Amino acid sequence: MPGLEDLYREIILDHYRTPRNRGELAPPAVMAEGHNPLCGDEITIYAQVENGVLVDVKVSGQGCSISQSSASMMSQAVKGKSLAEIQALIHRFKVMMSIEEDSDEAPAVEVKMGDLEALQGVVKFPVRIKCAILSWNTLLQALENASA
Amino acid sequence: MPGLEDLYREIILDHYRTPRNRGELAPPAVMAEGHNPLCGDEITIYAQVENGVLVDVKVSGQGCSISQSSASMMSQAVKGKSLAEIQALIHRFKVMMSIEEDSDEAPAVEVKMGDLEALQGVVKFPVRIKCAILSWNTLLQALENASA
């Protein structure tokens, strides 16, 4: 059995205790809500998109250490990025979570995972993958709302 | 295992081949329909009650040897009897089929089973009890309709 230290890396606990980009954004920023039916986590992502760039992003809601730290790290990683870069990052993250397959093609845009690498251990705890992925799916939804 | 000869007594087959009191009765006679959901048997009992006496009874419908012979024997046994006698007979029959309990009290009216005794073997074939009892329950229903 993988040890809990694989899951609860220090950097994860740090993002959990001091989440980045907490808060809300007023319109014209868009928002999307996500639920994790398993654990009751609720997350709201606010996204301000301008000319194909996510100029600002905020996170609110409650949840476990994994869902909260994942949201916090994500907000750092995507803020200021182009939508194409964000799509690539989301794909890379889902590949890391083993819920999407890596394609052989070289990625169209380069992707840096940074702190997010720390979430790699989650994949050994399959039940927690949903926690880690919640904010990402919610962001996807928000970006869809933005382009709608 | 009880042998089929316990079930298919000659007298039963006789009533099956030559059913008594087949037919219908016009109003003011009442009728009731019974279904055996197991085997699809359908039986209709027509009953003409006058002054507390079942002056005439007719049977129509289709069914297996047990349900048909039971109906035929029943019609013979109840025709011309008072309602009280019929109730007692129905009870006796259901006791024989082991679906009602014999009471210790002496019966208020005397009951003769006659040919009906031949149906005793049915009780060893539990699935067939429903066949044997179908016409009796339908008669009960008809008598209720008559008194309604």
Place this chain on the structure above:
Amino acid sequence: MNTTRVDWAAVKADFPVLQRMIDGQRLVYLDSANTSQKPNAVIDAMADFMRNGYAPINRSAYRMAGEATDLYEGARSKLQRFINARSAHEVVFTKNATESINLIAQTWGRANLHAGDVVVLTHMEHHANIVPWHMLVAERGIELRWIPLTDDGQLDLSNLSTLLDGAKILSFTAMSNVLGTISPVKQLCAAAHAAGAIAIVDACQFVPHNVTDVQAWDADFVMFSGHKMVGPTGVGVLWGREELLEAMPPFLGGGNMIADVRLNGFTTAELPSKFEAGTPAIVEVIGLGAAVDYLTNIGMANIRHHEMQLTEYALSTLNARYGDDIVIHGPRNIEIRGAVLSFAFRDIHPHDVSQILDEKNVCVRAGHHCAKPLMKLLGANATARASFYLYNDQTDADALADALDGASDIFGV
């Protein structure tokens, strides 16, 4: 063992109940169209799971719950592949095919059917594909139309386009549980779509015995029951096209089918949870997964081939032996019939026939087979029905033929 050379004796040996002796005679089980026996693989999958890993699914976060969830969802994927559904979340687990049809009638039906709307059925439907629509006749004032049968028990499609004119639903059985008739499913789905109707396929009798491809059929909804395909009781399947399932209102309300619940309302979960309210039949779904593995391993084409041979053998044996004394309903052409033989034997009532066969441990069903409108058409209240499955063989057909002799003795005909 996925070749045409299957060891059918070994298959029979996989079913412990068929080793049972009653009064020194072996069991000849010919009631599989009613419900099928279970192989060790299914019985053990259920018992082992309860012995070693039983846990809730979807709700709890510890490992054993995660493992149970994986087994449950793994079974869903097995079902998806078994019927070639596009995605696993098009596969909804219900309690039986009856619930699956009611679900459609009460969700898609209530959302889309209004007074005067037409639902087309056939004269050979099981009550499960009649009564739910009767209930909408009473509630909504919809109109039912019926595809008639030809004399040899096939669907009479000569007026199909008239019947379908203006219809919203065509709902029909892929194979009759009384006549054995296999419907031209693909053709019927195409006709329904051409008329602007959706096509609902009651595949209860088909899926256990044939290769099923819901996409090749181009059906909209397909349903079947686990217990008829060597799987457990208590679990059925509803497959539906994703767009339709997405658009449908929910059926039962409760846990698991919600995204959120507040005092003043609720929102529904994603597919397939949306239609799986409450604690599902966890053990039974896992058992059904084992049944699918078992059948797949033998090969559905092999099973169909085996049953065709057996049907041909049984038909010719009974006809040769009893001539005009036996009337076997349904088409004679085994290309379009499954291994279901409903018959009338002399003028002995089916219930008595079944009783006399039971004396020889030959188990057949006698009754209306939950198809009373069809019975009326056949001019009978009941038929006797012998139905065969992968674990039956020619000795079973012979046992049936032999046992029928007993009926003549007793009824002296």
Place this chain on the structure above:
Amino acid sequence: MNTTRVDWAAVKADFPVLQRMIDGQRLVYLDSANTSQKPNAVIDAMADFMRNGYAPINRSAYRMAGEATDLYEGARSKLQRFINARSAHEVVFTKNATESINLIAQTWGRANLHAGDVVVLTHMEHHANIVPWHMLVAERGIELRWIPLTDDGQLDLSNLSTLLDGAKILSFTAMSNVLGTISPVKQLCAAAHAAGAIAIVDACQFVPHNVTDVQAWDADFVMFSGHKMVGPTGVGVLWGREELLEAMPPFLGGGNMIADVRLNGFTTAELPSKFEAGTPAIVEVIGLGAAVDYLTNIGMANIRHHEMQLTEYALSTLNARYGDDIVIHGPRNIEIRGAVLSFAFRDIHPHDVSQILDEKNVCVRAGHHCAKPLMKLLGANATARASFYLYNDQTDADALADALDGASDIFGV
């Protein structure tokens, strides 16, 4: 063994999964309010029936089918005695308690509830007793009213008569699956009747752990699930007063629930078949009968007594050890609470608590427990919940307390 001296170690040994070792540690299963483990008696009853006597019920006439029908109906009689119903045909088998409640909402509800009619629920209901009524709000425009809770998690009945004024239904849980609170069922049924309403009791959490007497309650409908009472998944129970069940329209349409079917309509079968459409969960009903025998043999009063002691022990152990660091919801008085402990531990999220406990093979649920409105009231999105059953003992409570230490280590609080 129906005395107060039960060999609880032997009881524990009856449950094979509890002998399982994961990574060298024994399993501490504390998720029985979610779903319970199964004793050998139940697993074997199901497997043995499938191995030796599996057959359809109600439909076929051969002996094996008769025997199966007797086993199935025998289980119904066991259930009748278990809850002291007046007659066996008041006991309807469903797929789970969720279906039972939906059945009532969609039959009695649709027949009797019109725009503006009032249904009274409580703030501690499970989604299964909320969403079916929300669906009728949407469909019918009925009004929902809610009995609030006191600070210690009991029903606040101070305004009961106002809430019930003009109501047609009072539907409430006999025991909360989150707080453990046991409701004053008899009093609530009486109050409902006094107001002219019917009383529906969600007894999912109550029946597995207590002596149940539906007549003493004077309830109108009572429902529960097999899987929470050491029985199989895939089977639930609906008990209803005969007059009410008789008067209700049917729920699902299909085989078994009909008396007659014609092209232009149908008539329904007698109780209980009327509400059991299609092939029922035969194996599971028989398994549930075995579960009832198992529980009865130990004695429900003994089980309740055992759980009260265990609850008291767990509450005092956890409170003594963790003081203010642990907040255990629900009433402290074990006379009115079952063995369900929802708690907040420091400010560690319940999901993380459960993860850390899982490391020690201690299985608890973390989440909203399908009671989101109650969660909102508790000011949490989730709690961790440890729930105990007859196979748990003080070592399990100790294991829980010990494992919580790990959480402090990791989260450094």
